[in-house]
Amino acid sequence: MPKNGTLYSRGEHGNTLYLIDSGRIKTVSSSPGGKGCLLDIHTPDDVFGESCLRDSERTETATAMVPTLLRRIPREEFLDILAAGRLLEDWLRCLTARMADQQQLITLLVTVESEQRLAVVLLRLARKLGTPCRGRLYISHKITHQELSEMVGTTRSRVGYFLKRFRDAGLVEDSDSSTLIINEGPLAEYAQEWC
Secondary structure (H helix, E strand, O other): OOOEEEEOOOOOHHHHEEEEEEEEEEEEEEEEEOOEEEEEEEEOOEOOOHHOOOEEEOOEEEEOOOOOEEEEEEHHHHHHHHOOOOOHHHHHHHHHHHHHHHHHHHHHHHHHHHHHHHHHHHHHHHHHOOOEEEEEEEOOOOOOOOHHHHHHHOOHHHHHHHHHHHHOOOOOOOOOOEEEEHHHHHHHHHHHHOO
16 A cells, blocks of 8 residues: 555445554544544554444545555455464453543543643554654654544644643653654653643
């Protein structure tokens, strides 16, 4: 799948789950008015597209953020594997972890101001995508202000303003145009004050 290639779109019918071998896929949901909400960024070994187990209509759009290698798993084959009990426990653990993450995000959207939501989102992304080095997490994968705004539920300009405040406070640093450095301890402390 090439960068920016759309694997499937919301409303399309499909009966396939996907496993990422390499690359990154973002899943985005949208309101009837067209406002987007970035649901998640999936990385190697993540499975996504599980909404096809409930219904064949896709509830989100899946797009490659970088060139991505995927494995397709037909719904019937996946259900056969689960019925045989070979992956049932692992799959249930994966789904409950994803549900807990989504519940936490919903709670943040309803109860926490956008600046603090950005801190939590950056911390989660850094822990998922970042490379640790001396108390810092280096996110070398380009994540745009627009993508961050879709995850946080605010405007792109507000994300830029908050990132400047975070830089001024020493919570994040820029090393070059595509790498964001997260000072994990201070950012976690800041996020903890609000969560």
